[in-house]
Amino acid sequence: MTDLETRMMDLGRRARAAAVALRDAPAAARTRALEVLAQKLTAAQAQILAANAQDVDAARANGMTEALIDRLALTPARVAGMAQAVATIAAVADPLGVETERWTPANGLDIARVRTPIGVLGVIYESRPNVTADAAALCIRSGNAAILRCGSDCLHSSLAIAGLIAQALDEAGLPADAVQLVDTPDRAAVGLMLTGLDGAIDVIIPRGGKSLVARVQAEARVAVLSHLEGLNHTYLHEAADLAVARAVVVNAKMRRVSVCGATETLLVDRAAAERLLPPVAADLIAAGCELRGDAEAVALVPAMIPATEADWTTEYLAPILAVRIVDDLDGAADHIARYGSGHTEAIITTDSDAAERFAARVDSAIVLINASTQFADGGEFGFGGEIGISTARLHARGPVGAEQLTTYKYVVRGQGQIRP
Amino acid sequence: MTDLETRMMDLGRRARAAAVALRDAPAAARTRALEVLAQKLTAAQAQILAANAQDVDAARANGMTEALIDRLALTPARVAGMAQAVATIAAVADPLGVETERWTPANGLDIARVRTPIGVLGVIYESRPNVTADAAALCIRSGNAAILRCGSDCLHSSLAIAGLIAQALDEAGLPADAVQLVDTPDRAAVGLMLTGLDGAIDVIIPRGGKSLVARVQAEARVAVLSHLEGLNHTYLHEAADLAVARAVVVNAKMRRVSVCGATETLLVDRAAAERLLPPVAADLIAAGCELRGDAEAVALVPAMIPATEADWTTEYLAPILAVRIVDDLDGAADHIARYGSGHTEAIITTDSDAAERFAARVDSAIVLINASTQFADGGEFGFGGEIGISTARLHARGPVGAEQLTTYKYVVRGQGQIRP
Incomplete structure (x- = not known):
């Protein structure tokens, strides 16, 4: 030895x-x-x-x-x-x-x-x-x-x-x-x-x-x-309250961009994109966030940069947000299942049935309804602290x-x- | 591919x-x-x-x-x-x-x-x-x-x-x-x-x-x-009831010798060895069990074969039982900590303080008080079945x-x- x-x-x-x-x-x-x-x-x-x-x-x-x-x-x-x-x-x-x-x-x-x-x-x-x-x-x-x-x-x-x-x-x-x-x-x-x-x-x-x-x-x-990464999504459902959407999305992305609970992709229902996305995007841009959107999002907010496939899989940990328009709740859940890392996702909606359906369908460690993904934290959960956030499926999930x-x-x- | x-x-x-x-x-x-x-x-x-x-x-x-x-x-x-x-x-x-x-x-x-x-x-x-x-x-x-x-x-x-x-x-x-x-x-x-x-x-x-x-x-x-093995102990405390000791030890060893919940080593308090060991050993021998004891045990039950160090570490899965005389409850717990596999251990005693002390000190997946180690089974726990008994320390311990x-x-x- x-x-x-x-x-x-x-x-x-x-x-x-x-x-x-x-x-x-x-x-x-x-x-x-x-x-x-x-x-x-x-x-x-x-x-x-x-x-x-x-x-x-x-x-x-x-x-x-x-x-x-x-x-x-x-x-x-x-x-x-x-x-x-x-x-x-x-x-x-x-x-x-x-x-x-x-x-x-x-x-x-x-x-x-x-x-x-x-x-x-x-x-x-x-x-x-x-x-x-x-x-x-x-x-x-x-x-x-x-x-x-x-x-x-x-x-x-x-x-x-x-x-x-x-x-x-x-x-x-x-x-x-x-x-x-x-x-x-x-x-x-x-x-x-x-x-x-x-x-x-x-x-x-x-x-x-x-x-x-x-x-x-x-x-x-x-x-x-261990946890690998937090590729987290916030989803604006068609029945989202605009004021809640504005407050929560800016906080979820920009409060601290380097934490694993930061939102990295914003999903927006097509039916409400025109109502919700321009004001939310304006807030984000005012806060210093770069937006990378799919074609439909760019059409609504021309200040956005066109997103590529890589944007759906990138944990930026930076003031950058990917934005995608989805068909509906199932479309959002499918996007999350395909690209997410199983860490933390949020839905913003006033429709409690939709909220519960999202919570049941999305199988991430933490699913939030009408709250910022930045709450993914052992202290916020009342644990007094955390050694990390687990995205594993055995033993412990979420804040440890x-x-x-x-x-x-x-x-x-x-x-x-x-x-x- | x-x-x-x-x-x-x-x-x-x-x-x-x-x-x-x-x-x-x-x-x-x-x-x-x-x-x-x-x-x-x-x-x-x-x-x-x-x-x-x-x-x-x-x-x-x-x-x-x-x-x-x-x-x-x-x-x-x-x-x-x-x-x-x-x-x-x-x-x-x-x-x-x-x-x-x-x-x-x-x-x-x-x-x-x-x-x-x-x-x-x-x-x-x-x-x-x-x-x-x-x-x-x-x-x-x-x-x-x-x-x-x-x-x-x-x-x-x-x-x-x-x-x-x-x-x-x-x-x-x-x-x-x-x-x-x-x-x-x-x-x-x-x-x-x-x-x-x-x-x-x-x-x-x-x-x-x-x-x-x-x-x-x-x-x-x-x-x-996964589970590795069940090197399980039954410990006869000085305050053990003789009838319970006789019934439980024979069952714990001999009900089915090939299951992972079978007892492999019997520990007996020195203060009660003369009272407890000869009748328990006689029952085991009558049931077809070979006994391998330390020097003190052999002195009490001459039909025993002298045990070697290897007997404390062997999961027999056979009609063989290692027998050791211990100083007291701490001696039993120390033996279990050193040689056990963390699967299942039992204490036989009428002293409830001693029983609780044993349950607190022994850190195996299952600790039984006045019951057979053969109860280490998902069906017996009311789980309807089991895929195994885990001796790992993460996620699941005991019956899965x-x-x-x-x-x-x-x-x-x-x-x-x-x-x-």
Whole structure:
């Protein structure tokens, strides 16, 4: 074994041992660890910013683009936001030990389904230091041990934060090994995590861009919880209220264009296109959005650029919106089934039958009626935070919060029953 | 593409199209298909037995062992059992469309979590013709399309059954492609299924022995729902009732030794070993069970063979039981954590505090209190049937019935909300 292999295997063994202690610890201890961590993140602001300055200086010296540096750089407000996010997760109901179902079948056994942690999560992310605190907090809340691997560009910042996490766990009487940060920039560590470290990692969670997620999905030899992309649609039904359509579409596209819940394609019923599309398009253009429409849409809004087939399959993550006129609700649903990524779709309509038909037919993780696709977010769902939005079909779909990071077991109480 | 590749890709496309139709069909149509299938299995008994005779004759000519032929061979009673199993699944509550949760977070959105099918399941099994009917029934109940790949030795039997499934689907107004059987014995078809057929298969379910499951887990490029083994323990706590201990241990080991819910290791508290072990061992020996004990156990029951380390890690699936004396409940839980497979464990005790402590500490899929481990079964849990028992930690643990073959989506109802 190489030195790195030896160190990573040791990390795995320590995580596994810590996972057992964490699982058996009371909810109050996990809450306490989160509360202490939130306090420490606030108190240690200067130390975190100093570590982050080292990362930013090195990144700038290495020629990192300003857009990526913005992702990497912390400010007093961002550190405060990090502490607030941890405090919010501390206040979320503890998911563990909850009985989600209980019943007695014909054999007389009393069967309960009880939430329990998954075990050890391997979280692989890019150079966003706040993920170190976020991911750790969700793992602690859900009783899972974590092995965190940050982008090498934010290693100093993450080490500073990880030091506070270890202290908070220790002060709450929990093993500091419950959250471990891989402390080397060596990229081979990622490959080792993807092997599962000899059974020490139960699931890998990639949190980052497409190339990271694709690599993890291709190489992982353990289960992966990931989302690929959010190619989301907002559909203006013929019975849409114009004011709602205007407010929601601009928000769904332009509130933040870089989030996975942003709308990428607008579908408009032909019967109402003349009424709805020109004013909605004017709002979007005024907000700085480029529109790419099919021929019918361009005919209604000449400022649009003609769309090509590629526009229906592109997650822009930019102030660009594809626009297509559809025959009706079935046409919208067919377009979504063909081009969507199964993430989030919305219908705008005053016709509740049509709304329910859309919700039944469209099989994405989140289907919204008269609301912005930007609500696709664990915080907005009341989960206190999220580690991502899953577009997979197994285990968890949609926002993945602490509850989605649990599994269950059956506790079956009998009085000496034997099976015939 | 080879001819087989072309055919398999076509199978995948047809399954995907059928999955959409099946998902959108009413529960009554799926129930009807199952009821018709149960009737047809009964009515076509002679035809099924004739096809099975072809398989059995060929297998015998190829030198198949009698044990395997017994697994392959159908009888009038077994065909009736198959029909009964399908009728039972027809009577299970439909899992689709059920709202499992509904709440309103601070933003005022009305969020519902609704069960929906996974999509297309690939089921790979061995030469047990009844699995063709069982797996098809669970897929139809859960609204999933299925691609079934049976062991080549039962292809004639499975084709006869698959023909009836197609007729039943058609008579219920559902697409016959919702359940397709791979109609070639070519083993390369399995490899193609494990690639996911270009996204057409959402999850692979291996149902069979260790080597099949291991191959699928190693090679699959899509998600896998599987169980590895049931290395199950029954623990006699010092406060165990002797009569319950005697009845439950013999049942847990000997009712059927070849099922994954059979107990493989008996743990006995030292403080009560003299009271409990000799009579329990006598019952087991009288029932034809070989006992392999540690030194303390052998001292109490000289008829035992001395156990080696390998006995703690062996899933015998045979009338053999490993026996170990433990210090106390923690000792039992530690043994289970170290050697168990996370499948099913039982405690026998009259001390309810101890029972609850065991249930909390032991993190297996199923933990039983005063009941036989042989209850680890979807039918006994009231699921109407099962496609297997999962020891994985994601998606489903324990018995996998129709409900466990579903996923969920969020339907979010708003009144024009935009995200601040």
